[in-house]
Amino acid sequence: MRTVDVVATAFRNAFRSRLRTSLTVLAIFIGAFTLSLTNGLGTGINRYIDDTVASVGVEDVLTVTKTDDSVPTEGPAEYDPDQIAADGPPGTTTTALTDDDIDTLAGIDGVLGVEPVKAVTTDYVQHDDGDRYQLAVSQFVPGMKVELASGRQVDLDAPDPELVLPEDHVEPLGLGTASDAVGQTVTLAVTDGTGKQVTTEATVVGVAEPGVISMGGAIPNDVLTQELYDLQTTGVPAAQASRYAQASVTFDADAGPEAQQALVDRLADAGYTASTLEDQLGTLTSVIDAIVLVLNGFAVIALIAAGIGIVNTLFMAVQERTREVGLMKAMGLSSPRVFSLFSIEAVVIGLVGSALGVLAAIGVGQLVGSVSGDLLANLPGLTLVAFDPVTVAAVVLGVMAIAFLAGTLPALRAARQDPISSLRYE
Incomplete structure (x- = not known):
């Protein structure tokens, strides 16, 4: 057969x-x-x-926080005046980074640049004299990109305040369609250290589609972030104003994964924890x-x-x-x-x-x-x-x-x- x-x-x-x-x-x-x-x-x-x-486009940035080995595995954690709110679930804290930490990070071999992440909490956003709506401001990492429904990405080096607005805020604010919103001005409010509510304005340069990155809120450029941070920290003691939950460290991504891991190890030896965006989503x-x-x-x-x-x-x-x-x-x-x-x-x-x-x-x-x-x-x-x-x-x-x-x-x-x-x- x-x-x-x-x-x-x-x-x-x-x-x-x-x-x-x-x-x-x-x-x-x-x-x-x-x-x-x-x-x-x-x-x-x-x-x-x-x-x-891949679409975010951040390959050469590490998010760095200060390593805290004092957190107990059981029971409540002891109060630490150096801890501040972290970018995470409610109640999450981290040991604050200071200006001295920023200088230390800048001196570590393999670090090309360090930028402290300035946490900003807005009270509301408003267009003209319309209704006010809550708006979160995302922690923006240099090189980050979001999916846009209209407009362009923020220009970090632009001299004027810019932001990319989440798409779900466009209609409630009375900005019309996503394309209509581009170029219009919105007002952002924060509460300063004295309890006074202060405002600043920014131009909408883009409208972000919902996604993993843009779900965090609006994307500001450096000028807007600094303005909001300065307003928010007015009246706050200088020692409290220069405290950051995390910092963005740039490195040479072309050096390869072994060099990146070596940098992470050096940061760990110095008392810091580093991770990429891919690690966090991982x-x-x-x-x-x-x-x-x-x-x-x-x-x-x-x-x-x-x-x-x-x-x-x-x-x-x-x-x-x-x-x-x-x-x-x-x-x-x-x-x-x-x-x-x-x-x-x-x-x-x-x-x-x-x-x-x-x-x-x-x-x-x-x-x-x-x-x-x-x-x-x-x-x-x-x-x-x-x-x-x-x-x-x-x-x-x-x-x-x-x-x-x-x-x-x-x-x-x-x-x-x-x-x-x-x-x-x-």
Whole structure:
């Protein structure tokens, strides 16, 4: 029997017992479907994060904070006058950086520049004499870019105050459309150290679409940030005014990852903690990967159960076709050919189940994408479930490999049968 005949016969024999084979295919289908869908979820979210990091364009900046080893693992932390509010969940604090720390950072080998991040808390934003709305000001990292609905990025070196306004503020402020808002002036208010509310004006140069970066609020240029910071710290003691939650350190990104890690180590030795934007978003990636890994574990369990089903299906097929196997061997079919015949049957079952599971997962992914479009409108560009061709192929080939391994024992049993005993089998 030629190889082509062996394959063709295996395809026909795989569905001789349709009900039994269909149930086995169903078990494989469930495992492949779950595995494909969870991998698609992880791929979609991680791809969005990677695209966000790439679009931001910040590769040569480290966010540096002062390392605090005094935080207890249990119980309340002791009051530290050097701690200030950090850019994080409510109640998060960090040890403040001072001007002396900024000078220390500037003197560390590999540091090209240091810029303290000036935290600004605005009371409201207003256009003309319209309604006042709350507005957060994002911590802007040099080189950062945001997705724009209209206008341009802020010019850090511009002599006049500029900002990129979040898109959801445009209509409430009475600025018209996103394109209409560009070039108009808004008023920003802060409370100074004496408790007095003071204002300054800035020109809207761009409108930001919602995204991971712009969800933090408006993006100011250096002049506006300094103006707001000066107004906010008026009346504050000088020692309190020169305290920063973090600083932006620029370095030579072209030096390579080893040089970057060496710089991070030198900063750590000096008592500072450094991370890139990719590192910070990488925490989210790690959480997503962990969730996907757990879900994939359930899919693998389903595939193992399906593999047991394949073993049972083929063992029963070997028993039912004992005389048929004996006849084929008596007519000269070799044991390796018999082994191949039943192994290919197992692979066919795995192929059908995995292919159907992957196709169903892709269909569900498309459905979820269309349904979740409105729910994820604040994250444009996010495809919740995305499928990588390499991953899809890996799932199908992996399931086929599992099916082949599961079919090995029944195939060996068939290959080792004695033709005379098999022909006498009733």
